[in-house]
Amino acid sequence: MKEGKNVETRRDFLKKLFTGAASVAAVTTFPSLSLAKTKYYYPPDYWYGMLYDSTKCIGCKSCVVACKKANNLPPELDEYRIYDEATDLTASTKTIIKVYRSEKGDVSSFVKRQCMHCVDPACVSACPVSAMNKDEKTGIVYWRGDRCIGCRYCMIACPFEVPKFEWGKAFPKIVKCDLCLSSYLPKNGITACADVCPAGAIIFGYRNELLEEAKTRIKRNPDKYLPHVYGEKEGGGTGVLYLTSKAVSFRNLGFPAIPDESPAAYSESIHHGIYRTLAPPFLTVGALYFLLKRNNKE
Amino acid sequence: MQAECVYEKIDRKLMTKPFLFFLLVLLASTVVIAIRFAKGLGFVSNMSDGYPWGIWITYDVVVGTAFGCGGYALAILIYILNKREFTPLIRSALLTSALGYSLAGFSVVVDLGRYWNMYGLLLPTRWNLSSVLLEVALCIMAYTLVLWVEFLPTFAERFGIDVKKLEKVTMVAVILGLILPTMHQSSLGSLHLISTVKLSPLWHSSFLPLLFLVSVVLMGYGMTAVESLLSSYSFKRPYETHLLKKLSPYMIYLGFGWLILRFLDLIFFEKMKYLFSDSFLSVMFFLEVFLFLVPSVLFWSDRQNLTPRRIFIYSFLYVLGGTLYRFNVYLVAWSPGDNWVYFPSFMETLITLGIVSLEVLIYLVIVKKFPVLPATQGVK
Numbered sequence: 228m229k230e231g232k233n234v235e236t237r238r239d240f241l242k243k244l245f246t247g248a249a250s251v252a253a254v255t256t257f258p259s260l261s262l263a264k265t266k267y268y269y270p271p272d273y274w275y276g277m278l279y280d281s282t283k284c285i286g287c288k289s290c291v292v293a294c295k296k297a298n299n300l301p302p303e304l305d306e307y308r309i310y311d312e313a314t315d316l317t318a319s320t321k322t323i324i325k326v327y328r329s330e331k332g333d334v335s336s337f338v339k340r341q342c343m344h345c346v347d348p349a350c351v352s353a354c355p356v357s358a359m360n361k362d363e364k365t366g367i368v369y370w371r372g373d374r375c376i377g378c379r380y381c382m383i384a385c386p387f388e389v390p391k392f393e394w395g396k397a398f399p400k401i402v403k404c405d406l407c408l409s410s411y412l413p414k415n416g417i418t419a420c421a422d423v424c425p426a427g428a429i430i431f432g433y434r435n436e437l438l439e440e441a442k443t444r445i446k447r448n449p450d451k452y453l454p455h456v457y458g459e460k461e462g463g464g465t466g467v468l469y470l471t472s473k474a475v476s477f478r479n480l481g482f483p484a485i486p487d488e489s490p491a492a493y494s495e496s497i498h499h500g501i502y503r504t505l506a507p508p509f510l511t512v513g514a515l516y517f518l519l520k521r522n523n524k525e
Numbered sequence: 526m527q528a529e530c531v532y533e534k535i536d537r538k539l540m541t542k543p544f545l546f547f548l549l550v551l552l553a554s555t556v557v558i559a560i561r562f563a564k565g566l567g568f569v570s571n572m573s574d575g576y577p578w579g580i581w582i583t584y585d586v587v588v589g590t591a592f593g594c595g596g597y598a599l600a601i602l603i604y605i606l607n608k609r610e611f612t613p614l615i616r617s618a619l620l621t622s623a624l625g626y627s628l629a630g631f632s633v634v635v636d637l638g639r640y641w642n643m644y645g646l647l648l649p650t651r652w653n654l655s656s657v658l659l660e661v662a663l664c665i666m667a668y669t670l671v672l673w674v675e676f677l678p679t680f681a682e683r684f685g686i687d688v689k690k691l692e693k694v695t696m697v698a699v700i701l702g703l704i705l706p707t708m709h710q711s712s713l714g715s716l717h718l719i720s721t722v723k724l725s726p727l728w729h730s731s732f733l734p735l736l737f738l739v740s741v742v743l744m745g746y747g748m749t750a751v752e753s754l755l756s757s758y759s760f761k762r763p764y765e766t767h768l769l770k771k772l773s774p775y776m777i778y779l780g781f782g783w784l785i786l787r788f789l790d791l792i793f794f795e796k797m798k799y800l801f802s803d804s805f806l807s808v809m810f811f812l813e814v815f816l817f818l819v820p821s822v823l824f825w826s827d828r829q830n831l832t833p834r835r836i837f838i839y840s841f842l843y844v845l846g847g848t849l850y851r852f853n854v855y856l857v858a859w860s861p862g863d864n865w866v867y868f869p870s871f872m873e874t875l876i877t878l879g880i881v882s883l884e885v886l887i888y889l890v891i892v893k894k895f896p897v898l899p900a901t902q903g904v905k
Contacts, residue, residue: 255772316573349719355659356645359654377638379577380658383534386722391574392638394567399638483722494719495655497731498712515605515700522607 238384274366276434276466284337290420297411297419334474344466350381352491369405412522463489533894545880554879571872581894583855585632593625597706598745623672664709674698711738725858743779747843780821816846832878
């Protein structure tokens with residue numbers, strides 16, 4: 228009789244414990260459903276950025292050459308081995324000029340691509356060993372070779388396809404624009420590309436001031452510009468901002484349609500959410516240990 | 526904790542024809558691995574700036590560790606639901622798990638571009654706590670260790686060490702063995718939460734961690750059944766049908782559960798409209814769904830007359846389904862843009878085959894030299 232009662236209580240106890248554990252597990256792995264928050268940021272005034280006005284760019288590629296010179300990058304030669312003929316960002320090309328056509332095909336437009344220096348960068352959030360960093364003083368996103376393990380999760384995470392990898396080398400690096408932080412900027416106070424541009428299409432400065440400038444340009448020339456500054460809110464906001472003409476949309480300039488919430492914030496809200504609910508995970512450990520001890524006494 | 530069941534080693538010749546075949550594949554891939562370290566990743570693989578992760582991550586790590594979740598899935602049954610009758614299956618499942626995880630770790634070393642900085646993963650000063658990959662890396666490393674500790678009694682038994690002394694250690698290992706896979710197997714799905722732009726909306730979802738977790742437990746049972754039947758067949762031992770039959774209800778629950786979650790996500794987040802928007806991805810989606818649906822339905826309708834062959838086929842379909850789901854998330858439905866394509870190169874595939882071969886080789890050595898498989902009734 229006594230023994231039977233004991234078994235009964237043990238069962239009851241286990242049942243309770245199991246339902247407890249199961250509901251903890253369900254809550255912890257069930258993603259939070261209220262995620263449709265729109266998040267974009269107003270970064271500090273002292274964070275740098277660039278403004279690229281595609282209506283001014285003449286496609287001379289001086290910026291590409293200046294960047295290579297300032298950052299000591301090799302050319303990507305054409306078939307006659309004379310011209311640098313890079314067509315996209317690569318491990319030896321940190322900035323590139325591309326040309327796109329409007330939807331109707333009647334107007335073409337240049338666009339300069341380089342790291343966007345996101346306000347809340349996906350690559351920085353993704354990197355397991357803090358090799359991708361956002362400099363707090365300048366807002367520049369830069370890479371640290373002394374830490375990088377070459378997992379390439381930054382490349383997966385970046386919505387703009389910016390970080391590149393030296394696939395052909397036995398001891399490769401991750402390569403991306405750092406607004407000349409380690410080269411031209413400290414001496415000259417400006418990035419090499421912005422310094423050299425003869426058309427005034429690239430302006431270097433404080434991001435918030437450049438945003439104001441972009442908005443002023445739209446206001447002054449409402450017929451010329453598309454009334455939208457790309458990078459103000461896209462992906463949580465970017466350090467490099469873009470203006471385009473009415474004829475060519477940002478989609479047609481090759482920019483992704485990216486939600487205002489940064490990929491980093493989205494990922495972290497769910498991933499961290501799971502563990503905040505799980506907190507403290509040791510509680511689960513304790514419960515399981517107890518359960519095992521009980522089960523094992525049979 | 527495993528003393529309640531008797532295990533035996535398979536007393537058979539080691540050097541068989543299949544053994545030599547796998548050895549040959551391993552040797553060939555060793556050469557390619559040497560080339561990879563001498564000449565760089567681009568020389569042997571088709572990975573690119575568009576597709577920085579190829580089959581090494583997708584197959585060897587993500588699918589490979591999922592194959593290795595038999596130990597975890599059985600541990601849930603045995604230690605949480607207290608279904609002790611499954612204990613005979615645990616040792617071989619643990620061995621497959623330990624091997625799967627160890628070799629996933631090895632292929633990561635091959636895949637890492639700057640492997641010489643790898644020690645940084647162990648330096649808390651470098652940890653980036655918002656990185657999903659950091660959690661995955663640390664959990665997988667810890668769990669690999671745990672799996673071998675859980676497997677220790679097998680070695681201890683072989684060398685005549687009292688298993689009881691190990692019980693305290695294995696107890697802690699069992700608990701960690703329940704928690705760590707729950708964390709990193711769901712996080713292998715979370716890794717692509719950040720792919721908000723590049724992963725097709727049919728797959729990108731806040732449910733990613735949950736869908737990965739549910740399907741990995743299912744794959745764990747499926748793999749346990751497949752492995753048990755396969756080793757019974759090739760070592761000409763009696764099939765463990767009576768036990769495997771008891772696994773099928775859990776597989777049915779998980780199979781239907783996964784499907785419900787999959788469609789709940791599509792309905793709740795209004796993504797049904799994408800179902801037919803891309804002919805290729807639509808085909809992949811429905812193939813994936815069928816690989817979960819068909820075995821669930823068949824297991825259910827055949828529940829009264831399950832033969833070893835049927836259990837094998839249905840379990841195998843589940844394993845395929847989980848594998849396809851992972852390939853879809855990591856490669857097929859993940860796209861950096863139309864100007865990029867990826868298909869694994871010959872040498873890249875050879876490295877993967879070599880790693881699989883190494884797994885089979887070590888498995889064969891251990892089951893033939895150590896008591897892993899449950900003793901057949903006639904013998905003991």
